[in-house]
Amino acid sequence: MHDVAALARVSVKTVSNYFNGYPYMRAETRARIERAVDELGYRLNVTARSLRRGSTGMISLIVPELDQAYFAELAQEVIDVAATFGLTVLVETTSGDRDRELEALSGLHRQLIDGAIFDPLALGPSDAPQLGGGLPLVILGERQFEGLADHVLIADEEVAHRAVSHLVEIGRRRILLLGAGSPGTHTAILRRRGSEAALAEAGLPVDGDLVVSTDGWTRDAGAAATARALDDGRRFDAVFGFNDALALGAQWVLLERGLAVPGDVAVIGVDDTRDARFAHPTLTTMSPGRAQIARRAVELLVSRIREPETENGFASVTADFELIVRDSTVAPGTLNSTP
Amino acid sequence: MHDVAALARVSVKTVSNYFNGYPYMRAETRARIERAVDELGYRLNVTARSLRRGSTGMISLIVPELDQAYFAELAQEVIDVAATFGLTVLVETTSGDRDRELEALSGLHRQLIDGAIFDPLALGPSDAPQLGGGLPLVILGERQFEGLADHVLIADEEVAHRAVSHLVEIGRRRILLLGAGSPGTHTAILRRRGSEAALAEAGLPVDGDLVVSTDGWTRDAGAAATARALDDGRRFDAVFGFNDALALGAQWVLLERGLAVPGDVAVIGVDDTRDARFAHPTLTTMSPGRAQIARRAVELLVSRIREPETENGFASVTADFELIVRDSTVAPGTLNSTP
DNA sequence: CTCCTTGGTTACATCGTTGTAGTGAAAGTA
DNA sequence: TACTTTCACTACAACGATGTAACCAAGGAG
Numbered sequence: 001m002h003d004v005a006a007l008a009r010v011s012v013k014t015v016s017n018y019f020n021g022y023p024y025m026r027a028e029t030r031a032r033i034e035r036a037v038d039e040l041g042y043r044l045n046v047t048a049r050s051l052r053r054g055s056t057g058m059i060s061l062i063v064p065e066l067d068q069a070y071f072a073e074l075a076q077e078v079i080d081v082a083a084t085f086g087l088t089v090l091v092e093t094t095s096g097d098r099d100r101e102l103e104a105l106s107g108l109h110r111q112l113i114d115g116a117i118f119d120p121l122a123l124g125p126s127d128a129p130q131l132g133g134g135l136p137l138v139i140l141g142e143r144q145f146e147g148l149a150d151h152v153l154i155a156d157e158e159v160a161h162r163a164v165s166h167l168v169e170i171g172r173r174r175i176l177l178l179g180a181g182s183p184g185t186h187t188a189i190l191r192r193r194g195s196e197a198a199l200a201e202a203g204l205p206v207d208g209d210l211v212v213s214t215d216g217w218t219r220d221a222g223a224a225a226t227a228r229a230l231d232d233g234r235r236f237d238a239v240f241g242f243n244d245a246l247a248l249g250a251q252w253v254l255l256e257r258g259l260a261v262p263g264d265v266a267v268i269g270v271d272d273t274r275d276a277r278f279a280h281p282t283l284t285t286m287s288p289g290r291a292q293i294a295r296r297a298v299e300l301l302v303s304r305i306r307e308p309e310t311e312n313g314f315a316s317v318t319a320d321f322e323l324i325v326r327d328s329t330v331a332p333g334t335l336n337s338t339p
Numbered sequence: 340m341h342d343v344a345a346l347a348r349v350s351v352k353t354v355s356n357y358f359n360g361y362p363y364m365r366a367e368t369r370a371r372i373e374r375a376v377d378e379l380g381y382r383l384n385v386t387a388r389s390l391r392r393g394s395t396g397m398i399s400l401i402v403p404e405l406d407q408a409y410f411a412e413l414a415q416e417v418i419d420v421a422a423t424f425g426l427t428v429l430v431e432t433t434s435g436d437r438d439r440e441l442e443a444l445s446g447l448h449r450q451l452i453d454g455a456i457f458d459p460l461a462l463g464p465s466d467a468p469q470l471g472g473g474l475p476l477v478i479l480g481e482r483q484f485e486g487l488a489d490h491v492l493i494a495d496e497e498v499a500h501r502a503v504s505h506l507v508e509i510g511r512r513r514i515l516l517l518g519a520g521s522p523g524t525h526t527a528i529l530r531r532r533g534s535e536a537a538l539a540e541a542g543l544p545v546d547g548d549l550v551v552s553t554d555g556w557t558r559d560a561g562a563a564a565t566a567r568a569l570d571d572g573r574r575f576d577a578v579f580g581f582n583d584a585l586a587l588g589a590q591w592v593l594l595e596r597g598l599a600v601p602g603d604v605a606v607i608g609v610d611d612t613r614d615a616r617f618a619h620p621t622l623t624t625m626s627p628g629r630a631q632i633a634r635r636a637v638e639l640l641v642s643r644i645r646e647p648e649t650e651n652g653f654a655s656v657t658a659d660f661e662l663i664v665r666d667s668t669v670a671p672g673t674l675n676s677t678p
Numbered sequence: 679c680t681c682c683t684t685g686g687t688t689a690c691a692t693c694g695t696t697g698t699a700g701t702g703a704a705a706g707t708a
Numbered sequence: 709t710a711c712t713t714t715c716a717c718t719a720c721a722a723c724g725a726t727g728t729a730a731c732c733a734a735g736g737a738g
Contacts (some may be wrong), residue, residue, distance in 0.1 A: 010690080011717070011718045012694090012696095016695065022715055023717070025717085026716065045450060047695090049392045053723085088448060090429065111386070252618075278562065345679075349687075352688065355726060363686055368686080383724090383725080387726090389725090390695085391692080391725045623733080
């Protein structure tokens with residue numbers, strides 16, 4: 001920067017001003033600096049700027065795992081949106097592990113970032129005190145840390161309600177709630193509550209045998225739990241997978257056992273991942289509006305970073321969702337199967 | 340750091356030495372510093388260290404897209420391995436776009452990183468001059484920049500050869516090479532060459548009708564191209580998808596059209612993504628040894644960063660691969676279908 | 679008994695920016 | 709005319725670490 005200043009015959013500070021869009025500058029000065037920058041191929045040193053400013057222009061996105069399609073797709077969206085704000089995204093994965101979630105919030109990378117977008121799996125409201133101490137934070141998924149961070153919410157109860165209602169509308173009575181039992185995850189509790197509300201409204205009983213827990217929310221887990229349910233002789237005419245991975249795992253097992261989807265059993269998921277569109281049959285799912293979630297999360301985080309203490313003015317926005325009907329609940333050319 | 344030094348009654352430099360494992364220090368001094376650090380809850384400022392040292396401790400992983408399972412899984416591995424070296428990974432996606440690949444190498448993030456692991460899609464040998472000018476670089480996939488960067492290679496020809504040989508061994512004669520035609524990608528050319536070599540060795544003709552190009556290497560593209568091939572009335576008894584996504588797309592279309600897999604058509608892919616294990620039927624695939632690739636890539640990059648100019652001593656390592664036979668080529672309980 | 683080495687520590691300058699305070703000049707106000 | 713305001717720019721000191729050179733002790737070589 002000194003060299004540029006020398007070549008343009010101005011002070012270093014003026015060059016700095018040039019890069020920071022300082023308005024009061026003669027056009028001629030600006031032009032001289034521009035020429036000098038070009039000639040020397042100079043680039044502003046981000047590290048020095050970070051040191052001086054005390055902020056890095058980086059944010060973390062903290063998610064359980066990238067090899068789950070939902071998170072990979074979310075990460076992509078967040079990276080793109082952040083770029084429009086001049087922010088760089090550091091993707092952290094935790095495997096849903098408590099220690100790794102805490103580490104991501106307060107560990108080594110803590111001082112590398114200006115804020116974080118966090119999709120907690122293991123951490124809950126009781127961990128509030130350990131929440132990154134003053135780190136600007138946007139929580140994804142559920143209102144867990146009321147009054148401590150901004151939230152971008154998925155309307156879990158409503159999403160589940162809509163999914164189950166759809167199954168009821170096409171005439172299903174015995175719905176396997178896949179993922180409902182996994183204790184410790186708040187999302188599971190809310191989606192279960194929404195599901196049961198929908199059943200109740202339809203005048204259907206909640207059968208405890210059909211509330212199934214899984215070991216994680218992966219295809220493997222969905223497949224295994226569904227296989228177990230079938231082996232136990234539980235009978236059902238629909239599966240509500242609490243995410244697409246679970247639903248796809250279930251569908252795989254159903255087909256494997258010679259059951260027809262949706263003929264014998266209808267299947268619905270949540271997330272609208274790319275995989276859902278390419279399953280066989282294609283998977284009906286609840287789309288959570290991923291692009292919207294990413295955009296709102298980054299926007300909230302940016303304004304929190306800019307104004308750290310808008311005293312307790314923590315915001316919550318809820319993303320829109322949408323039912324996307326595909327072949328796993330209503331086969332093409334099939335009459336609506338409502339009696 | 341000044342505060343720590345004051346509390347421990349030593350100089351700042353001694354505290355710095357403590358953090359950098361400087362060996363000549365009295366145990367008693369070390370203990371005093373340790374106590375002071377604990378008491379003040381002090382953490383070394385990474386930004387200042389980066390400024391002073393001229394290196395950031397971050398590396399880029401530059402891949403086409405995260406929502407392709409192969410890259411998501413690779414990213415996860417690279418992040419984990421890098422962490423064992425104390426390195427932070429910045430994941431960049433390019434959509435296989437030329438400009439974005441160049442931007443990732445020499446753009447804004449250039450000075451944020453000490454090196455990059457790069458899986459090029461659009462860039463080829465002719466772009467060598469624009470290659471990040473002195474940025475330590477490890478290229479993934481193919482030997483494209485001989486003498487300019489280290490490489491971790493996938494034995495594309497051998498992998499393809501083995502895949503096609505497997506299909507031939509189970510008695511297939513007319514094999515659709517899915518992804519072969521996409522011009523511009525070197526991987527495609529090598530895999531095609533390996534495939535054709537295997538056919539030639541088996542005394543089988545190469546039918547141009549069965550060399551099919553796709554619009555990208557996604558499920559969508561695989562499905563579309565396969566559908567087109569069927570519509571054109573081309574006949575084949577096996578599909579070699581140049582990656583798992585293509586193969587799964589193909590398999591989906593085949594089942595959709597009422598063909599049996601592997602009864603009528605066997606399907607094989609490359610990558611051994613998680614999806615391959617959960618396809619219906621499960622997908623036979625060539626495993627490229629992802630963990631090994633990640634480890635070697637990070638190791639090469641680290642040594643390149645430590646010794647920037649081991650004059651032209653650029654290394655190439657080739658990862659091991661393995662054929663993983665699943666139900667899409669040999670149905671369980673089926674006799675080996677070789678005549 | 680001096681001269682050199684090795685161990686343990688320190689003072690200081692420096693990495694490349696940007697905030698603060700301040701300097702002239704030109705323009706607007708009383 | 710004198711006085712404030714706005715404009716365009718500058719000098720200097722930080723931000724928090726680390727490399728360099730140098731220092732003082734203690735022990736070994738000559």
